[in-house]
């Protein structure tokens with residue numbers, strides 16, 4: 001059991017990756033439980049501003065660190081009794097490979113936590129589909145990280161969320177933005193790949209539930225998918241339905257999508273300047289889409305944590321109404337489609 005030596009919950013958590021999409025929901029839920037949250041950040045003061053408002057004075061503590069400097073990692077963990085690793089990136093940059101971000105950093109955090117001696121819980125956020133044999137470099141790196149963490153800390157808890165949906169997501173926002181700007185949506189493959197998107201708040205809820213349990217989630221791996229399985233095409237239809245635009249797709253077969261995405265990967269370390277972040281054509285994501293990614297039959301899931309995940313249709317995707325032409329109140333019902341002729 002965690003000692004009650006902090007604000008309320010007894011938890012003093014260092015949340016690596018707190019400045020990202022999932023991070024804000026995890027910090028919010030930890031703060032609500034009455035935990036102290038240490039927020040390592042590497043960018044400007046702006047990247048953690050929104051988090052400070054989630055707790056009382058002194059409850060959320062931003063700490064500048066350098067992820068490549070072991071002593072600075074030790075400093076941000078020094079007072080913690082819980083370590084949560086949310087560090088990740090869905091594309092490689094000239095500075096950081098998938099292996100460094102997803103695997104070596106996670107391994108380093110586990111090793112330092114072990115050495116620390118006072119870290120009671122270590123929670124790693126991995127990815128649904130993580131496997132050493134995946135087509136995706138990122139998912140292979142995530143699998144290597146899981147193995148390294150469980151080697152160092154067999155009592156660690158690993159969560160593998162499916163693609164996460166929510167106000168700041170990088171799937172529905174990206175699609176809606178593209179569809180609004182270009183009048184169509186590229187459907188990679190033929191749109192029949194199955195995924196199991198999950199509401200980001202449910203993933204944060206699973207994490208804090210695991211943290212508060214009696215230790216029964218220690219040493220376990222949970223696969224966190226939403227209640228419904230969608231094909232990419234079905235999810236795109238839901239997006240179009242919500243933004244009330246007429247669906248228009250261009251099917252992009254895998255070999256063509258890969259051909260569009262490959263030059264960035266080839267040039268990444270060959271040109272003396274940073275390349276743009278991949279948008280719709282991210283080679284690693286395209287490789288992931290060659291296979292269905294859904295929760296496996298024998299996995300531990302939300303159910304084992306006593307959580308009923310939200311259906312996507314409704315509140316979890318309500319943020320999409322900001323993409324509606326004519327404003328969020330345009331039209332009357334969500335299923336009322338409008339034709340292109342309605343817009344002169």
Ligand SMILES: NC(=O)c1ccc[n+]([C@@H]2O[C@H](COP(=O)([O-])OP(=O)(O)OC[C@H]3O[C@@H](n4cnc5c(N)ncnc54)[C@H](OP(=O)(O)O)[C@@H]3O)[C@@H](O)[C@H]2O)c1
Pocket residue numbers: 016017018019020021022023041042043047067085086087088089090096101125126127128160161162163164165170
């Ligand atoms: N988003 C999804 O749909 C999804 C689905 C399944 C699993 N996951 C996993 O869930 C975790 C959280 O995802 P997310 O969507 O919240 O990610 P995100 O928004 O991209 O945030 C990632 C976090 O990692 C940090 N980070 C990235 N590169 C780093 C580096 N080189 N050194 C140190 N910190 C670095 C970022 O810090 P900066 O702010 O400094 O960049 C940020 O705090 C990740 O491990 C991701 O792989 C995500």
